[in-house]
Amino acid sequence: MSEVNEKVKKVRPNRQPMPIQDAHDRIRNFNEVAIGYSEEQALLEASRCLDCKKPLCIDGCPVDVDIPGFIKLITQKEYQQAINKIKEKNNLPAICGRVCPQESQCEKLCILGKKALPVAIGRLERFVADWDLANGHNQAEKAAASGKKIAVVGSGPSGLTAAADLAKLGHEVTVMEALHIPGGVMVYGIPEFRLPKSIVQHEIKNIQNLGVKIACNQVVGKINTVDELLERGYDAVFIGTGAGLPYFMDIPGENLNGVYSANEFLTRVNLMKAYQFPQYLTPVRIGKRVAVIGAGNVAMDSARTPLRLGTEESYIVYRRSENEMPARLEEIEHAREEGVQFKLLTSPIEIIGDENGWVKGMICQQYELGEPDESGRRRPIPIKGSEYELQVDTIIMAIGQGPNPLVPQTTPDLQINSHGNIVAEENTGLTSKPGVFAGGDIVTGAATVIQAMGAGKKAANAIHKYLTEKSG
Amino acid sequence: MFKITKKKILAQSIKLIEVLAPEIATKGQAGQFVILRIDENGERIPLTLADFNRQEGTITLIYQEVGRTTAELGRLEPGDYILDLVGPLGKPSEIEKYGTVICVGGGVGVAPIYPITRALSGADNHIISIIGARSNKHLILAEEMETVSEKLYIATDDGTEGQKGFVTDILKQLIDSKMQIDLVVAIGPLVMMKAVSQLTRPYNIKTIVSLNPIMVDGTGMCGACRVAVGQETKFACVDGPEFDGHQVNWSVAEIRARMFAEEEQLAMKGCNSGGDCHCQK
Numbered sequence: 001m002s003e004v005n006e007k008v009k010k011v012r013p014n015r016q017p018m019p020i021q022d023a024h025d026r027i028r029n030f031n032e033v034a035i036g037y038s039e040e041q042a043l044l045e046a047s048r049c050l051d052c053k054k055p056l057c058i059d060g061c062p063v064d065v066d067i068p069g070f071i072k073l074i075t076q077k078e079y080q081q082a083i084n085k086i087k088e089k090n091n092l093p094a095i096c097g098r099v100c101p102q103e104s105q106c107e108k109l110c111i112l113g114k115k116a117l118p119v120a121i122g123r124l125e126r127f128v129a130d131w132d133l134a135n136g137h138n139q140a141e142k143a144a145a146s147g148k149k150i151a152v153v154g155s156g157p158s159g160l161t162a163a164a165d166l167a168k169l170g171h172e173v174t175v176m177e178a179l180h181i182p183g184g185v186m187v188y189g190i191p192e193f194r195l196p197k198s199i200v201q202h203e204i205k206n207i208q209n210l211g212v213k214i215a216c217n218q219v220v221g222k223i224n225t226v227d228e229l230l231e232r233g234y235d236a237v238f239i240g241t242g243a244g245l246p247y248f249m250d251i252p253g254e255n256l257n258g259v260y261s262a263n264e265f266l267t268r269v270n271l272m273k274a275y276q277f278p279q280y281l282t283p284v285r286i287g288k289r290v291a292v293i294g295a296g297n298v299a300m301d302s303a304r305t306p307l308r309l310g311t312e313e314s315y316i317v318y319r320r321s322e323n324e325m326p327a328r329l330e331e332i333e334h335a336r337e338e339g340v341q342f343k344l345l346t347s348p349i350e351i352i353g354d355e356n357g358w359v360k361g362m363i364c365q366q367y368e369l370g371e372p373d374e375s376g377r378r379r380p381i382p383i384k385g386s387e388y389e390l391q392v393d394t395i396i397m398a399i400g401q402g403p404n405p406l407v408p409q410t411t412p413d414l415q416i417n418s419h420g421n422i423v424a425e426e427n428t429g430l431t432s433k434p435g436v437f438a439g440g441d442i443v444t445g446a447a448t449v450i451q452a453m454g455a456g457k458k459a460a461n462a463i464h465k466y467l468t469e470k471s472g
Numbered sequence: 473m474f475k476i477t478k479k480k481i482l483a484q485s486i487k488l489i490e491v492l493a494p495e496i497a498t499k500g501q502a503g504q505f506v507i508l509r510i511d512e513n514g515e516r517i518p519l520t521l522a523d524f525n526r527q528e529g530t531i532t533l534i535y536q537e538v539g540r541t542t543a544e545l546g547r548l549e550p551g552d553y554i555l556d557l558v559g560p561l562g563k564p565s566e567i568e569k570y571g572t573v574i575c576v577g578g579g580v581g582v583a584p585i586y587p588i589t590r591a592l593s594g595a596d597n598h599i600i601s602i603i604g605a606r607s608n609k610h611l612i613l614a615e616e617m618e619t620v621s622e623k624l625y626i627a628t629d630d631g632t633e634g635q636k637g638f639v640t641d642i643l644k645q646l647i648d649s650k651m652q653i654d655l656v657v658a659i660g661p662l663v664m665m666k667a668v669s670q671l672t673r674p675y676n677i678k679t680i681v682s683l684n685p686i687m688v689d690g691t692g693m694c695g696a697c698r699v700a701v702g703q704e705t706k707f708a709c710v711d712g713p714e715f716d717g718h719q720v721n722w723s724v725a726e727i728r729a730r731m732f733a734e735e736e737q738l739a740m741k742g743c744n745s746g747g748d749c750h751c752q753k
Binding site: 178179180188216217218219222223224244245246248250254255256257260261263264267268272277278279280281282283285356357404405406 | 495496499509513514515516540541555556557558559560561688689690691692693694695696698700705710723724727728730731732734735736738739
């Protein structure tokens with residue numbers, strides 16, 4: 001294996017599997033499921049890269065990381081240079097290496113993937129990012145101070161990315177976060193076993209080291225408005241407030257005790273550490289039989305977490321079929337390995353409570369698939385007479401989230417679309433209000449961490465241009 | 473970190489603290505609330521603003537020691553700090569000239585009704601206030617309420633102060649006296665707000681209540697605080713906390729308030745073991 005001949009494809013090593021905690025062990029703890037490559041594995045995997053002249057993988061990356069560049073540096077064991085190469089474009093590599101859907105981005109376009117399996121770009125990114133957390137020293141270059149002040153609203157992936165890029169460009173950046181710790185969905189939403197909070201904190205520390213100030217407990221729209229920020233001397237404002245408004249199904253029984261939104265359930269467990277109750281004082285009550293409605297990544301997180309809290313049966317209830325499930329394949333596989341059961345082509349029409357107002361079951365209806373709808377997925381059609389009762393004592397609604405309304409409501413001249421999303425130009429984040437930019441889920445609706453980062457990055461460039469032109 | 477500058481015991485298990493929070497003090501309005509977290513292990517709890525002093529940059533919080541977090545809060549002294557404090561949250565009370573307004577406060581609910589009463593008084597309303605408690609030992613802010621009301625009635629369950637009985641008994645007498653009532657604002661235990669709303673409904677007297685359901689983030693993100701109002705589900709943190717009492721589904725509110733009753737008991741057990749509350753299971 002040591003002699004990898006670029007021209008003889010047959011001796012190219014196989015794609016290195018990600019070492020993971022065994023399913024039987026991991027459902028008893030909140031430790032990370034994927035353990036990460038060893039150096040040996042990373043070198044083998046990096047050696048698979050063809051170092052294409054016209055690398056397509058970069059086209060698949062929302063933040064344009066020089067993928068062959070950093071992989072080549074791994075093969076040379078130049079890990080510090082490899083991480084520096086990634087950080088030229090990506091401010092949160094340890095996070096992206098873990099939660100990016102590489103299979104539908106960079107790895108989807110990898111040439112190797114046409115004949116065999118693509119290079120495990122995400123795993124390699126994680127390897128160097130973790131090496132950096134353990135051994136690296138950051139000496140990010142910063143431009144001379146511009147004298148410009150920028151307010152970033154929200155400390156999720158789009159806000160942090162915009163903040164870091166703007167700080168590197170010499171601007172004075174303050175991030176305002178509504179919760180008591182920064183990170184947005186990366187701390188309240190994504191579970192510890194998929195993205196350890198220490199990793200998020202470490203990445204945020206790196207961003208603070210660039211000079212970015214983070215003010216927690218600041219609900220923009222309440223303590224101050226976007227207009228007030230502009231009046232108080234901020235030269236520009238970036239809004240990255242995310243998809244913070246959970247959807248419910250509007251079916252009978254939804255307000256019974258034992259029905260959570262995925263946001264509430266995950267926030268209690270992740271942000272407030274309810275899994276360590278009563279050492280941590282926030283409770284979460286999870287019963288013996290849990291149904292999670294929906295089949296996206298948030299739904300998988302919501303179905304896997306209860307197993308770690310001692311639930312006996314955890315169901316994913318989804319009205320379409322396996323092919324339409326929006327979650328990453330890896331998350332679905334992990335959920336299945338851990339014992340999550342899938343009730344597909346099924347959806348609740350009513351939640352039933354006991355005499356004390358607690359959930360004791362739900363009436364489900366079964367579906368069949370018809371013609372594709374406007375989303376391109378086959379439309380689920382209810383089957384008459386197929387109703388049955390599923391006995392569950394906890395229900396978690398993971399059917400999506402809308403844009404958080406607090407900033408739009410208090411910023412009258414900010415244009416909003418019919419869904420309540422802020423209208424912003426795709427390549428710049430420019431809104432209808434001068435000096436105000438927006439990006440991430442508040443613009444696009446619920447999407448991925450990396451897409452939000454891409455939007456933050458584009459907005460940072462546009463804000464820099466706006467400020468430079470304004471003063472020039 | 474937010475410093476406690478003053479502390480006062482108002483009644484049995486009801487305490488007042490002033491906290492240095494200049495931004496919240498400047499922005500806060502009657503009817504809004506804050507969420508606090510005492511320390512690293514703490515839960516986030518909402519408390520309605522009892523007052524704010526814009527000059528001194530302080531806010532006043534009044535709370536009853538009913539659970540683990542309020543008990544811990546009760547042990548903090550001036551000079552101590554609260555780790556996290558966020559606000560002002562929720563919509564402010566709608567202050568305008570209604571005419572004659574009856575402000576009803578029960579138990580610790582007198583605390584949030586006070587700044588609302590003051591603001592309504594400042595908007596040239598005729599204010600009649602009714603406050604109540606279990607006994608005179610539990611009664612708070614009677615003097616303060618007197619200063620912002622044209623007439624103040626007091627009811628205690630045991631008759632140790634004012635009229636023996638409930639605040640609704642006095643409200644019923646006022647309604648029966650055929651006086652003109654343009655608005656009732658009621659804040660207190662759910663059972664009291666429900667009784668007030670049921671009393672005024674047949675007379676079509678507009679009745680505003682302030683709900684304080686279980687919350688986590690307070691910004692509309694989690695939906696823990698959902699309440700059934702009319703045919704809709706609302707989030708108390710962003711759509712409220714004030715709602716039309718005639719539209720509130722009180723049984724849903726009562727059930728949801730008990731969601732974590734067992735866990736609250738469990739948390740309290742750790743608290744009785746001594747001052748340091750970071751108990752292990």
